[in-house]
Amino acid sequence: MSTVSVDNKKDNHSSLAENLLEIQNLKTYYPVKGGFFKRTVGHVKAVDNISFEIKKGEIMGLVGESGCGKSTAGRTILRLLKPTEGKILFDNKDITRLQGKNLREIRKDMQMVFQDPYASLNPMQMVGNIIEEPIYNFSKKSKDELKKEVMDLLEKVGLPPDAYYKYAHEFSGGQRQRIGIARALALRPKLIIADEPVSALDVSVQSQVLNLLKDLQEEFDLTFLFIAHDLSVVKHMSDRIGVMYLGNLVEIGGKDSLYAEPLHPYTQALISAIPNPDPRQKKERIILKGDVPSPINPPSGCSFHPRCPMAMEECSKSKPVLKEVKPTHRVACHLY
Secondary structure, eight states, X not given: OOOOOOOOOOOOOOTTOOEEEEXXXXXXXXXXXXXXXXXXXXXXEEEEEEEEEEETXXXXXXXXXXXXXXXXXXXXXXXXXXXXXXXXXXXXXXXXXXXXXXXXXXXXXXXXXXXXXXXXXXXXXXXXXXXXXXXXXXXXXXXXXXXXXXXXXXXXXXXXXXXXXXXXXXXXXHXXXXXXXXXXXXXXXXXXXXXXXXXXXXXXXXXXXXXXXXHHHHHHTOEEEEEOSOHHHHHHHOSEEEEEETTEEEEEEEHHHHHHSOOSHHHHHHHHTSOOSOTTSOOOOOOOXXXXXXXXXXXXXXXXXXXXXXXXXXXXXXXXXXXXXETTEEEOOTTO
8 A cells, every 4th residue: 555645734624614515325236137138136235225424625634444435435426327216416416317418518527637747638639628518518618718728727737838739658557647647637627536546556646636636726716526546645635525435424523533543344444444644653453354244235233243343243234324432523334
């Protein structure tokens, strides 16, 4: 796991700020086909009844092991995937079932930075065309106005003006991700979902991209859902953090509270795995036994109970609900 240094700036976000995004009991299931007639024989419960909110101007982190459903949650919130159940409220509007023109209008305010910057960029288009395409689709600006706006965006993400005339393959991984960030900013959105934005990059450039995202968040007054599996990165980037396990949110809290006193046994195990920069300080590592269960057939009760070192009889019988046990700190665990 990489350790990244990020410039931390004072968070001036008000705790009384209005919610930009509210997720209520969201579920996203993928059908599993089987048999000669390819009937639906089950479902992969990628996101299984999660609820949380993100305030305007906040960076909300979402962490968990690979396959826990965090990327599916991000894509469902953007309506790139169809939700099975639940509600997505964006800027006080229910966008859960929007279609056609109404959904297209929402796209201006919600954008995504993808994990693999090369796969998300069209190799047949010049960078200038890639960035100006969303502006062209939603405005009636002239060719000169479009070019000027793209040049401004290139400058803001730290790319030279001649990048306008180049193609994605001519850039390094970090530069490609800067192109993806410029494209996401093109429509001046209110919300950006960053899906593992630095996991495909060299450690040497990760901090540069993260610092860029922090600077842009302040400059453009952006709200972020920051998805990652590297807890050291999430701690530096986020105001609050949600922890996912097997499609469920098991804990949500402010970053200081969650890292200083993790409540859920799964969160405790994750945080114990963060490398300590000082080798003289010994740190006890919590090793989880067994494998992550299948999301097609999750365990009864608490989904974490087969691997939990503190599991009780009740854990296998009933599913714990996410409840506040400390101010602004919620956990789904029968221990509390």
